Amino acid sequence: MQNSMTQKLIINKFNPEPEIISQAANIINSGGLVAFPTETVYGLGANALNPEAVKKIFIAKGRPQDNPLILHVSNFDQVNKLVYLNDTAKILMREFWPGPLTLVLNAKNIIPLETRGGLNTVAIRMPDNPTALALISKSNTPIAAPSANLSGKPSPTDANTVYNDMAGKIDLILDSGSVKIGIESTVIDVSDPNKILLLRPGGLGIELIEDFLHVKIISPDSDNLKLKRSPGTRYRHYAPNIPVIIYGSKIPDEKYKNYINESAYIGLEMPNENFKEILIFDSVENYAHGLFSAFRKFEDQHLIKYIFAQWPPGNGIGLGLQDRIKRAAQG
Numbered sequence: 001m002q003n004s005m006t007q008k009l010i011i012n013k014f015n016p017e018p019e020i021i022s023q024a025a026n027i028i029n030s031g032g033l034v035a036f037p038t039e040t041v042y043g044l045g046a047n048a049l050n051p052e053a054v055k056k057i058f059i060a061k062g063r064p065q066d067n068p069l070i071l072h073v074s075n076f077d078q079v080n081k082l083v084y085l086n087d088t089a090k091i092l093m094r095e096f097w098p099g100p101l102t103l104v105l106n107a108k109n110i111i112p113l114e115t116r117g118g119l120n121t122v123a124i125r126m127p128d129n130p131t132a133l134a135l136i137s138k139s140n141t142p143i144a145a146p147s148a149n150l151s152g153k154p155s156p157t158d159a160n161t162v163y164n165d166m167a168g169k170i171d172l173i174l175d176s177g178s179v180k181i182g183i184e185s186t187v188i189d190v191s192d193p194n195k196i197l198l199l200r201p202g203g204l205g206i207e208l209i210e211d212f213l214h215v216k217i218i219s220p221d222s223d224n225l226k227l228k229r230s231p232g233t234r235y236r237h238y239a240p241n242i243p244v245i246i247y248g249s250k251i252p253d254e255k256y257k258n259y260i261n262e263s264a265y266i267g268l269e270m271p272n273e274n275f276k277e278i279l280i281f282d283s284v285e286n287y288a289h290g291l292f293s294a295f296r297k298f299e300d301q302h303l304i305k306y307i308f309a310q311w312p313p314g315n316g317i318g319l320g321l322q323d324r325i326k327r328a329a330q331g
């Protein structure tokens with residue numbers, strides 16, 4: 001597939017045009033790459049069962065080969081062919097799919113090692129987005145799709161950002177505007193239903209899963225689970241070019257005082273200092289939705305010295321938001 005030219009097509013958010021979906025599905029079926037919206041962030045999709053196609057994802061993103069991909073499905077029957085299901089996984093799928101919950105399960109051999117980064121397990125989810133579901137269904141194959149950004153950059157929440165990172169590297173971008181949630185899915189390992197592990201907090205609050213199952217999910221910092229952690233967490237992630245500083249109720253160190261008027265602030269409440277740029281969100285959900293695009297916006301302005309990000313409360317999507325801010329600040 002020729003991909004020195006990347007096409008971007010606007011697609012209807014609620015009723016994706018069948019002609020455009022067919023065109024995109026043809027690219028997937030001939031081993032090409034299509035970026036498409038999901039409810040979390042934009043994904044960079046390839047046929048998950050075609051190792052050559054999957055390799056192109058890693059090349060386009062500059063992603064380490066041992067960082068496994070998430071498989072996206074559009075119906076429940078598809079799942080049986082791909083992974084070994086247990087009862088807990090089944091009821092979670094019924095309750096939370098389509099939606100921002102990714103389940104890690106033991107993989108069947110049909111899934112190439114390239115897709116699962118050499119592991120015995122694989123991550124799988126059903127996205128809650130009409131374009132994503134139509135594309136997967138029309139392609140008639142699971143689609144492997146990490147976020148459609150260059151590795152190490154914040155995930156894209158709109159198609160123009162995908163274009164900036166991926167132009168010339170992929171075949172097609174389906175553009176349905178801004179996504180609904182803005183941070184990636186929650187990833188849990190349910191391969192052992194008696195010991196459910198949180199691999200990555202995200203779009204679905206873990207309290208909802210715990211209340212539904214009446215069990216406690218084990219988080220990475222509650223125990224010495226380093227080895228069990230999601231392979232992706234080894235890599236620097238979600239980091240803009242500008243240093244991100246976590247902000248409690250004031251700047252954490254006097255040394256930043258001289259840079260306030262060259263710095264940006266994002267958060268839920270007005271800061272005490274007079275930052276050059278101030279972006280206030282009226283809810284934790286909107287903060288999560290706007291985080292990555294704020295990072296990108298300030299990067300583009302070039303004149304911002306630091307980004308101060310207010311530490312949000314850690315319930316619901318707040319836990320995922322805390323995680324992304326923490327990672328950005330580690331850069």
Ligand code: AMP
Pocket residue numbers: 067068069070104116119121122123145146147184187199200229230231232233
């Ligand atoms: P993304 O780059 O947003 O697609 O992230 C996918 C996340 O899912 C990464 O953090 C991966 O490490 C994680 N993941 C995918 N497959 C597996 C797996 N088999 N076991 C554990 N984590 C996985």
Ligand code: MG
Pocket residue numbers: 146147155
């Ligand atoms: Mg990613």
